[in-house]
Amino acid sequence: MPKHGKKYTDAAKKIDFTAQYEIKDALELVKQNASAKFDETVEVAFRLGVDPRHADQQIRGAVVLPNGTGKSRTVLVFAKGDKIKEAEEAGADFVGGPEMVTKIQEGWYGFDVAIATPDMMGVVGKIGRLLGPKGLMPNPKTGTVTMDVAKAIAEVKAGKIEYRVDKTGIIHAPIGKASFELEKLEENFKTLSDIIVKAKPAGQKGQYVKSVSVSSTMGPGVKINPLRIQ
Secondary structure, three states, rough: OOOOOHHHHHHOOOOOOOOOHHHHHHHHHHHHOOOOOOEEEEEEEEEEOOOOHHHHHHOOEEEEEOOOOOOOEEEEEEEOHEEEEEHOOOOEEEEHHHHHHHHHHHHOOOEEEEEOOOOOOOHHHHHHHEEEEOOOOOOOHHHOOOOOOHHHHHHHHHHHHHHHHHOOOOEEEEEOOOOOHHHHHHHHHHHHHHHHHOOOOOOOOOOOOOEEEEOOOOOOOEEEEEEEEO
């Protein structure tokens, strides 16, 4: 059993781990229990009744949270020609082509999100094995392979997050900061949960959302009644 610090132990005493809370009550507990010296990220975990080994059950996408994530994100755009200027004017932090690929091959990862125009994917593909495991590979499914780079940059800067089911059937995603007003956290949560519910594969059998829990970076998880989001 891992040993937890006093703050975590004190926070855990306020939670009934056998209970499944209403969304608002769970988020309120998470906010109360976020006692670190920094503004903790509030995260949600959805355990789904899917088998990610099947292509049709590999749930993945992106959504713009209405109240953002509370974190500024650094954007790299792979582009050429007129799209370089468009990306720069739209607020991209880094823009380039093959020279950026070389930089990444040398170990540079000074960005949170990578966007690419379709005509650059041949170049970006050379570093797929580097970007893929880090979740940084541009992908049409998440809107990060597009000719409309200005829109893609604006969405990332506004609080767009990507979600993806892992091999154990769980989706982990941030929905804001502990300092957010309760209503804003709740709105972000519902926006994400609605998208995940709509993404239910046609071939999925049995209960789709098996469990949901929310937690802050350093705090214990609080279970939410999964029937409240289905």
